[in-house]
Amino acid sequence: MDAGMHPKLDGRAALPLYSEVEREDLDAIAITHCHHDHVGSVPVAMSYFPKTSVLMTKVSYFLLGRVLHNSVNVMLRQRDEQGIKEYPLYSHDQVEGNETQFQGFKCNRPIEWGALQKARAGLRSPDLEFLDAGHAPGSAGIFLRGKSQTLFYTGDVCFHDQTLLRAAQFGGVQADILIMETTRGDRLAQPGFTRQAEIDRLTEAIQRVLARRGCVLIPAFALGRTQEILALLALLMDAGRIPRQPIYIGGLGRVFTEIHDQKSHLADRQHPDLKLTRDLQLMVLEKEQLQNLKLTGGRLFVLTAGMLTEGTPAHDLALRMMGDERQAILFVGYADPATPGGRLKASKPGEPFVFSAAAGEVTRHCEMHDFNLTAHANREALLDFVGQVSPRTVLLGHGELPARLWFEEQIRARHPKIKIIQPAPGLSVEV
Ligand SMILES: [Zn+2]
Ligand SMILES: [Zn+2]
DSSP states (O other): OOOOOOTTOOGGGGSOOGGGTTTSOOOEEEOSOOSHHHHTTHHHHHHHSTTOEEEEEHHHHHHHHHHHHHHHHHHHHHHHHHOOTTOOSSOHHHHHHHHTTEEEEOTTOOBOOOHHHHHHHTOOSSOEEEEEOSSSTTOEEEEEEOSSOEEEEOOSOOOSOOSSBOOOOOTTOOOSEEEEEOTTTTOOOOTTOOHHHHHHHHHHHHHHHHHTTOOEEEEOOTTTHHHHHHHHHHHHHHTTSSOOOOEEEOHHHHHHHHHHHHTGGGSOBSSTTOOHHHHSOEEEOOHHHHTTOOOOSOOEEEESOTTOOTTSHHHHHHHHHTTOTTOEEEEOSOOOTTSHHHHHHHOOTTOEEEEETTTEEEEOOSEEEEOOOOSSOOHHHHHHHHHHHOOSEEEEESSOHHHHHHHHHHHHHHOTTSEEEOOOTTOOOOO
C-alpha cells in the first residue's frame, strides 16, 4: 500500500527500503492518493515487481501518470541545479511503460485482483476496497479483508468538508488492524476555531489587499490545494465579494485543475456544477514572464510550490513581493520550517532573515498571514476514529515523532487493550 518518496530527503535516501521486500511474492500495489509522498516511487517499486498491477481510484487513475511524469522533470531539474547525480530515479519511458499496469476502481466496491493470487494468499472475496478519504482529489483509504482478519489503512484523511471535497466516508469501518496517519497529532485545537471563520479571515485579507491595488500570492500545492483555493475564489467572485479578474496559476496547477473538472462526475464533491477552467479566467504564468509582470493593479496568484521551494515561480514571486508593503503573501497550507515558505512564515516585518540559498538575506515589508485550511483530520477526530474501528493493533505513521507520541499516549489512555506499534524503517512487525 502506497509507494512514495520521503518529502525531506533527496536521492535514493528518499526511497522506501524495497530491497527488504524484493523477495516477497507481491500481487498488487494499491495506492491511496497521488501526492508525491505516497506515489513518488511507484516506478521504482515496479522495477522490483515488474508484473504487478497498481490499483487506485478512478480519479487517481487519471492523475498518477501526470504526477510521475512531473516527478521526472523535477528530478532532472534537481540533478542539473543541485547536482544530485542519482536523479532521475526513473525516466519518462519507464512511466509510460508502467501506465499500462495502472487500474482505476470505484470507491465502495470490493475489488478482486486475481483468483490465482487470492487462492495462494488464502484470501476470500471480496478482498480490497477503496473508501473516499476526503483529503485530495481521488484520495481513499484501503480496506483489506483476509481469510480471518481485516486491515484498514487511512492514507491521508480529512474528516471535515473542504470547499470542493466532502469529508471522508469511513463511517462503519471496523478492522483488526489499523494503519493510521498522525499528521496533526502535535497541533492543539484552537478554542473557537472554525473553518468558516478562517475562510472569512482569508476573504477579508484578499479584499483588503485588492482594494489598495496590491497583489495577492497564495502558495499552493498543484494537486488538491490549488483546486480548493480556485473553487473558493470562484464562489467569492460569484457572490460579488471580490472583483471578477484573471487568476495566475502554474502550468501543473492548470493540468490538475483541468483533470479535476473533467472527472468531477467520478467524485462525490460539493458544487458539482462548478467548472474551474470554464468559470474562472485562469492564466498560466511561465517563469520567464514573471520577471516582466508589473505587480500593480491588484493581481491574484495561486502558484506552486506550497512551501516556496527554490527555483519555482512562487519562490521568485514571493521574493519580488517581499519588500513592498502593498503586497500580501497568504499561506493556506503547511510549510516545513526548513523551507523558504517556513522561514517566511516565521519572519517578522522589518527584520532581515535568510529566505533561501539563492535569495540570501531579505527583509519582509509585505503583509503575510497563515490560514488553517488543512486537508488532514484534526487529532481529536482521528482519535474518535480509532474508537470506531476498534482494532486489536494500531500502526502509527505519516507524522513527526511528537505527533505519533501524542497518539500513542492518548490511545493507551482511552483503549488500554489496543497494541500500538510505531513502525521503524527496515524492521518487520508482527500484527
Ligand atoms: Zn496527501
Ligand atoms: Zn501524505
